[in-house]
Amino acid sequence: MKDHAQLSETFNEDEPRVNWHDETLWFVRQKRDKAAHGIPEWEQLRETASQIKNNVLSNLSEYLVQFEEQAKQNGITVHWAADAAEHNKIVYGILQQNGVQQMVKSKSMLTEECHLNEYLKEQGIDVTDTDLGERIVQLAEEPPSHIVLPCIHWKKEEIGVLFHKHLGTPEGNADPQLLTHAARLNLREFFLTRRVALTGVNFAIAETGEFVVCTNEGNADMGAHLADVHIACMGMEKIIPERKHLGVFLRLLARSATGQPVTTYSSHFKKPARNQEIHIVIVDNGRSKQLGRADFRNSLKCIRCAACFNTCPVYRRSGGHSYHTAIAGPIGSILAPNLDMKQYADLPFASTLCGSCSNVCPVKIDIHEQLYKWRQVLVQEGYAPAAKTAAMKGMGFTLSNPGAFNVAGKAGRWVVKNVPFLVNNRFNAWYKQRDMPEAPKESFTEWYKKNKAE
Amino acid sequence: MRVALFIPCYVNQFYPQVAIATLQLLEKLGVTVQYPVNQTCCGQPMANSGFEHLAQGCNTLFIKNFSGFDYIVCPSGSCTLHIKDHLHDEHQEGKAQEIRTRVYELTEFLTDVLHVTKLDAKFPYRVGMHQSCHGQRGLHLSQMTELVEKPFSKPLQLLQMVEGVELVELDRKDECCGFGGTFCVAEEAVSVKMGKDRVADHIKQGAEYITAADMSCLMHLEGILKRQKSSVQVKHIAEILNGEGV
Ligand code: SF4
Numbered sequence: 001m002k003d004h005a006q007l008s009e010t011f012n013e014d015e016p017r018v019n020w021h022d023e024t025l026w027f028v029r030q031k032r033d034k035a036a037h038g039i040p041e042w043e044q045l046r047e048t049a050s051q052i053k054n055n056v057l058s059n060l061s062e063y064l065v066q067f068e069e070q071a072k073q074n075g076i077t078v079h080w081a082a083d084a085a086e087h088n089k090i091v092y093g094i095l096q097q098n099g100v101q102q103m104v105k106s107k108s109m110l111t112e113e114c115h116l117n118e119y120l121k122e123q124g125i126d127v128t129d130t131d132l133g134e135r136i137v138q139l140a141e142e143p144p145s146h147i148v149l150p151c152i153h154w155k156k157e158e159i160g161v162l163f164h165k166h167l168g169t170p171e172g173n174a175d176p177q178l179l180t181h182a183a184r185l186n187l188r189e190f191f192l193t194r195r196v197a198l199t200g201v202n203f204a205i206a207e208t209g210e211f212v213v214c215t216n217e218g219n220a221d222m223g224a225h226l227a228d229v230h231i232a233c234m235g236m237e238k239i240i241p242e243r244k245h246l247g248v249f250l251r252l253l254a255r256s257a258t259g260q261p262v263t264t265y266s267s268h269f270k271k272p273a274r275n276q277e278i279h280i281v282i283v284d285n286g287r288s289k290q291l292g293r294a295d296f297r298n299s300l301k302c303i304r305c306a307a308c309f310n311t312c313p314v315y316r317r318s319g320g321h322s323y324h325t326a327i328a329g330p331i332g333s334i335l336a337p338n339l340d341m342k343q344y345a346d347l348p349f350a351s352t353l354c355g356s357c358s359n360v361c362p363v364k365i366d367i368h369e370q371l372y373k374w375r376q377v378l379v380q381e382g383y384a385p386a387a388k389t390a391a392m393k394g395m396g397f398t399l400s401n402p403g404a405f406n407v408a409g410k411a412g413r414w415v416v417k418n419v420p421f422l423v424n425n426r427f428n429a430w431y432k433q434r435d436m437p438e439a440p441k442e443s444f445t446e447w448y449k450k451n452k453a454e
Numbered sequence: 455m456r457v458a459l460f461i462p463c464y465v466n467q468f469y470p471q472v473a474i475a476t477l478q479l480l481e482k483l484g485v486t487v488q489y490p491v492n493q494t495c496c497g498q499p500m501a502n503s504g505f506e507h508l509a510q511g512c513n514t515l516f517i518k519n520f521s522g523f524d525y526i527v528c529p530s531g532s533c534t535l536h537i538k539d540h541l542h543d544e545h546q547e548g549k550a551q552e553i554r555t556r557v558y559e560l561t562e563f564l565t566d567v568l569h570v571t572k573l574d575a576k577f578p579y580r581v582g583m584h585q586s587c588h589g590q591r592g593l594h595l596s597q598m599t600e601l602v603e604k605p606f607s608k609p610l611q612l613l614q615m616v617e618g619v620e621l622v623e624l625d626r627k628d629e630c631c632g633f634g635g636t637f638c639v640a641e642e643a644v645s646v647k648m649g650k651d652r653v654a655d656h657i658k659q660g661a662e663y664i665t666a667a668d669m670s671c672l673m674h675l676e677g678i679l680k681r682q683k684s685s686v687q688v689k690h691i692a693e694i695l696n697g698e699g700v
Contacts, residue, residue, distance in 0.1 A: 009643040018647060026626070033599065042602035311600065313630045317647045350641060352634030352648075353502065355591035359600035372502065379504030392505040399463070399500075400511025402492035429639035433646040434677030437468045444466045444473035448489050452477075 003346035008318030022316040029310040031259025050364035053301035063206040070209025074271040084114035102126040104223040108200030112326040130219040145320025148306040197223030201234035207242040210270035214263040237300040252362035256305040301363040308357035330357040345383040348374035460528040463495035475696040490519040498536035531589020534559040575697030578618030582661030585628040586668035622659035633674040
């Protein structure tokens, strides 16, 4: 399987497209900056959100039990799933109980993480994604490349072609309004005929047993209100203790995500309407394990705003699919190795550790520090290539022995061959598109010994 | 005041003029500087690659070279940050800790310890300032655009004391250049693209020189500029502050 470096090399073969992708996402980052700078107490808000989430993580089991009790009292059915497979089975079970072969779905990265669509397809269930971006990638038979803007890698002309093929829009027409209208008309039929709707969850409130879904299109509400059965799937870290905490997160979420003051819809679901059912599926899928890793547990504070994606200079220039995991970007790179170190050993290295991600994160996750720590863990666990390990051992020896380091009577003999950050034999990678500085006549140490040392 | 000069390995071997400028600048400002000649490297290339555990010999040597000074000054934000965050030695943790608190990047040493308010230097060119990430986001040499906080910049504060410097305003004030240590070869395509984009921003604003407090970023940007046969050059901030015209 190809790793991040190889996949993003392919992505970079089309430079104008990389420029377009970078600029599109940089624009989102700028909107975020503008929105954040409009709130003088922004940093305090981030700190508050971070502390609320720290409290949640320290008392997660109690809050989950409280949430379950409250939700049950409200007439909601609560299910627990230890992993992705169990989650998928639970959802399928609910569909079977209702004798349903089709459902609508919106805004759930968790179901992407669990590969629900593929699983249900195998069971003969027909799933229609109703969020416009998700619908586009579904028609294109691709996973989302971004957790908030799933089809950000698609240009509108390409969407025009896709819609012409699947929805019969006029050939060559890429007018966003026309395309959106076509999607809406097409989706209407699904909304009206599907008896089960699945949504994600942004916040689950332990105090009241209600949950909140944030969208801009209102499609989650449309699906949930028209269907007989609403299934809401949530990672177990989505809890917040009390309703009053919601304000902190709603102020941060949309500003961080898209620069809007708040999402168009922040829909609260508390109890099923008459003749309707609500099911909540609470999913672990590696989260308890991550909670047990002292260095990485606070990655579970994430509220999936994607600000770290938009600011990441590497993400903007490699595209979401280069991360070969449902949650791409900097946060994905610290979540994925928890699930499978071998498969995702490349991701913590797909970063310059510039630290911009940690600065935009509304819940103050120390993302770049965790990337550094994952590198240490992955190497210690034996996921580094043997050649690299050998090179590093050699480097370790030379750098701890000034004699070996300075053996060259002339400047640069060791470093020119072994510049520490070039590891070894990777000179070609430097030279491909860059020149190397010429070695000077003498090193500074030599100059100093000649001119300064007594 | 006993001050030691800590020179990154690649600066020592590729850019001795940067080390010389640092030394001369400090001496001009009245500081007596010692250079422990047995120094090699801070160990960051290993640590950032996940091999922190192999850097122990390197750490022990660093402690041997730099113990007992009041200040350790380094013309690189990245190497300074590495020492500050990661220098440990289970056999002499006290000494390691002392060094961690006494190591300073050059520009912060000038502004925060020496409280420099004027410099005898001239550099009549249009200059673009590249904010190297480790210095900026790690050591807080400058305010970061992501945060809703008061702006400041220690390197810019110093550059403004240099006669004739005309600073250009960048579209993206503090985006990473893509060097990233071993990232520059392990993720060659993205690294180079990031570097090209940074260079393009400086060129667009009419910069004649790109400066930074980290030579590693500049080495990467210089590699790209040279390959493009550009007339724009790089210069470490120490060289400009030391008043070397060109
Ligand atoms: S890690 Fe932080 S910035 Fe990234 S998606 Fe999660 S909450 Fe948003």
